[in-house]
Amino acid sequence: MIEQVYNLLLKHYGKQGWWPINGKYTGNPPKNENEIFEICLGAILTQNTSWKNVEKALKKFKEISREYINSLNDNQLKEIIKPAGYYNQKTKKIRAFLKLTEFTRETLLNTWGIGPETADSILLYAYNQPYFVIDAYTKRVFERLGFKEQTYEDLQSLFKNKNNYKEYHALIVEHCKQHCLKKPKCENCPLTNICSFSQKSF
Numbered sequence: 001m002i003e004q005v006y007n008l009l010l011k012h013y014g015k016q017g018w019w020p021i022n023g024k025y026t027g028n029p030p031k032n033e034n035e036i037f038e039i040c041l042g043a044i045l046t047q048n049t050s051w052k053n054v055e056k057a058l059k060k061f062k063e064i065s066r067e068y069i070n071s072l073n074d075n076q077l078k079e080i081i082k083p084a085g086y087y088n089q090k091t092k093k094i095r096a097f098l099k100l101t102e103f104t105r106e107t108l109l110n111t112w113g114i115g116p117e118t119a120d121s122i123l124l125y126a127y128n129q130p131y132f133v134i135d136a137y138t139k140r141v142f143e144r145l146g147f148k149e150q151t152y153e154d155l156q157s158l159f160k161n162k163n164n165y166k167e168y169h170a171l172i173v174e175h176c177k178q179h180c181l182k183k184p185k186c187e188n189c190p191l192t193n194i195c196s197f198s199q200k201s202f
Helices: 002-013 033-045 051-060 066-071 074-084 087-098 105-109 116-126 136-144 152-156 162-178 196-201
Strands: none
Touching (some): 002 162, 033 051, 033 087, 051 074, 066 087, 074 087, 105 116, 116 152, 136 152, 136 196
């Protein structure tokens, strides 16, 4: 079913291009250290908020680099990232991340304020490491497809094709914006024929 879902979403929405760098969805991997850092920063800022709010915060930075953010004091950083919410906590999380010199799943998970979802977003999109991101969107889609009461690791283990991790996750995000909302819009959903939740709603 996992590959079937991917193929249905890809056919319906087309290729997405993800993660946005410099505000653009190019579909290309980061080209330099600053672009890698921008992805990491975005992954932290998007905790408990929408990407629109993250974009507002990112646009306030004169420069997105480790050096520039290290030059800011905490009050300056808080003011810049305020649109992303929880700016006191996120300032501490960014400071903790800036101390890292090694970027493995273990080191990320041992860093204050970084859980599995944020760690896997950083590893997949910034460092091209094959960790599927199990976020609220992924959980919602697959719970409605019948994969209920699954742990983060259980859901992650379902995704076998490492070559499509980025595209698959991007398609899930788009699907949840258009059809699989908290209050779903099941009409014309590309997964209707395989989704028991959708079939119950008609």
